Amino acid sequence: TNNSLQQPATFEQCNDPVLRLALQQCFMEAMISAAQRAQQGVRSVRIEEQEEQNDLDPVSVRKEPGESAADGFSWAAQLVDSLSISNDLENKASTSADVEVGELALPLSMRECLVCCELERNVLLSPCGHVVACEKCAVLLKKCLHCRKPIESAEKVPSCRECASRPAQVLTRPCAHFLVCGICLKAKFRRVGLAGELDNLTEPKDEENSKDHALKKQKLVHQLLLNGELCGNRTCPQCSAPVECLWTVETASLGLSQELLDRQHVEMERLPPPSAPYAPPLDKELRKLQHELQVMREQTRCPICLDRSRNLVFMCGHATCQWCGDQVTHCPICRRAVSDRIVLY
Known part of the structure; x- marks a missing residue:
């Protein structure tokens, strides 16, 4: 009897204390009812089945004296099984979310911080726009560890916009404002x-491969800038400043040379503009075309x-x-006398 009254270990896996207490109470009542039936040796007719058994509250369930021991065991077993299934579903959901974030x-x-090698870089x-240290070590730095430029300010990396x-x-350059996270960036690539x-980029194994991987990803992100998917009109959404290029966290963490990045951006600018329907025209290009059209109209209008x-x-x-022209005797532009006229058709 003492061994049968031991609570199953599944109750400890329940995250809700109220539900765990209700299950323990129901389990103990089932065990006590079974012990009483064994001592008395009395068998009675089972109570009538309730019409809405699925709507029963586990806290309000009570075993009648006439209920058999097997019914108590089956009810407790059903509660334990449902609890195990719900915990498994929660664990699978959390594991899948961790895997999705971990892949990016x-x-x-x-x-890791280049100073203490314990905390993560988040400043x-x-x-210069580099990310080299954690929040505690960044306040101690006077110059960047990558480019050796003096540090004017240090800002913690914010959340996705x-x-x-x-x-x-x-992040944008040169205003250095952060835009999107890795998952939102992947959604824009998919769009x-x-x-x-992006999926074809292999994970880097050493420092040299890391730089090559960062340059390839930098090239893809710059295409989002050219397509207008990020920073429409090539202006920062936070400060409205002109955006020359976009940096990834890999680029800011590795401290790639500015000459190498500028050379890559110049090559990207020389490429023909994409003809896909997802590339909206920029306001700068529209203003330029409107100006050219206005000049053409002025050149063909009567002065x-x-x-x-x-x-x-x-x-x-x-x-x-x-x-x-039929009413003037001198040219309105050069003031020469009009000797003859030619009509264009």
């Missing part, structure tokens, strides 16, 4: 059809009325509309 996490060599140095649940991994190229097109040419080479 940076390698340890890019995450952006300005104006879109999901606000993970640290951002892409423009570049997710396959006198500024309304009709030029279709009458003087011998000096200048032109007006036929209505105005």
Whole structure:
């Protein structure tokens, strides 16, 4: 009897203390009812089955004196099984979420602080834009450990601007404002059809491969800037400053030379603009086209009325509309006398 009253270890796996207490109480009542039936040796008719058995509250369940011991055991077993299933589902969901975030996490060599080698790098140095130290060690630095430039300010890496649940991994240059995290960045790659190229990038094994991997990823991120997927109109969404390029956290952590990055960006700018429908025109390009159209219209309009097109040419080479040209005796541009007129059709 003492061994049968031991509580199963599954109760300790329950995360809700109220539910665990209710299950323990129900289990103890089932055990006590079974012991009483064994001592008395009395068998009675089972109680009528309740019509809405699925809506029963586990806390309000009580075993009647006439219920058999097997019913108590079966009810407790059903509660234990349901508890185990719910815990398994929660563990699988949390494990899958950890795997999704872990796949996009940076390698340890890019995450650990270069000063203490214990905490993770989480501070952006300005104006160089490198991430080399943790929050505690960054206040002790006077110069960047990568480029040796003086540090004017240090800011902790903020959360993603879109999901606000993970640290951002892409920043603008030269204003150095963070944009999106790794998962949101992957969604943008999928939206423009570049997710396959991102998945084809192999994980780096040494420092040299890490630089090559960072340059390839930097090239893909710069395509998002050219396509207008990130920083529309090539302006920072936080300060509205012009954005020259985008950096990834890998680029900021490895401290790649600015000359190498500038050379890559120049090569990207020389490429023809994408013709895919996901590349919206920039406001700068629209303003340029509108200006060129206005210049063309002014060149074909009559310089006198500024309304009709030029279709009458003087011998000096200048032109007006036929209505105005028939009424003048001197060219309105060079002031020469009009000797003859040529009508254009």
